[in-house]
Amino acid sequence: MTTQSHIKSTARSLPIALLRARETVMSPIRDMLQSIHLTEQKWRVLRVLDELGEVEQSTIAHEACLLLPSVTRILRTMEAEGQISRRRDSDDKRRTMVTITNAGRSILTDNLAASLAITGNIEAQMGQEKLDQLLDLLEELQAVRT
Numbered sequence: 211m212t213t214q215s216h217i218k219s220t221a222r223s224l225p226i227a228l229l230r231a232r233e234t235v236m237s238p239i240r241d242m243l244q245s246i247h248l249t250e251q252k253w254r255v256l257r258v259l260d261e262l263g264e265v266e267q268s269t270i271a272h273e274a275c276l277l278l279p280s281v282t283r284i285l286r287t288m289e290a291e292g293q294i295s296r297r298r299d300s301d302d303k304r305r306t307m308v309t310i311t312n313a314g315r316s317i318l319t320d321n322l323a324a325s326l327a328i329t330g331n332i333e334a335q336m337g338q339e340k341l342d343q344l345l346d347l348l349e350e351l352q353a354v355r356t
Contacts, residue, residue, distance in 0.1 A: 238328045246321060251276055251284050252293070259294060259310035260318055266305050293317065 220226045236250070243253055254274035259265070262273065267285065271278040285308060288294045293314035299305035333341050 235332065238331070239325070242321060242324045242328065246317065248317065249284075251280065252288060255281070255284060255288065256293065256310060256314050256318055259308060260315060264307050264309040266299070266307055270308060288314070 217223075239253075240250065243250060251274070254276070255270055258270050258273045262269065265273075267281050268278060270276070270285075271281045274281070276284070285294060285296060289296055291313075292311055294308055295311055296306050296308050299307050336344070
């Protein structure tokens with residue numbers, strides 16, 4: 211028996227299927243972000259801060275699927291660009307609290323229509339029911355312990 215007989219084809223390989231699906235979703239988003247000179251990582255940080263309000267850096271790292279050292283570097287740049295603000299927690303000086311600024315929120319607002327159009331295109335092709343089912347299954351997958 212060969213190794214190949216034990217390995218599923220790439221079309222049915224979960225890691226590869228997830229990567230291919232990610233590329234399908236992210237390609238038009240990358241195009242949108244490129245037109246406004248914003249990285250995917252900064253977009254995710256802005257989205258997280260807009261949704262959660264003021265949070266510490268480790269929460270941003272977790273919610274935006276970024277490594278904490280990367281978040282620290284990204285936030286430094288975003289603060290210099292006026293998209294976020296940071297402050298030391300008054301109760302625990304080791305913690306840095308981060309919030310989105312009006313300029314950061316404007317980036318999201320100014321690109322909301324384009325973002326919704328991308329999502330709408332996927333929904334139109336898949337249907338709302340399948341898209342909801344996919345999101346539910348992905349949430350379930352995240353809870354799987356390996």
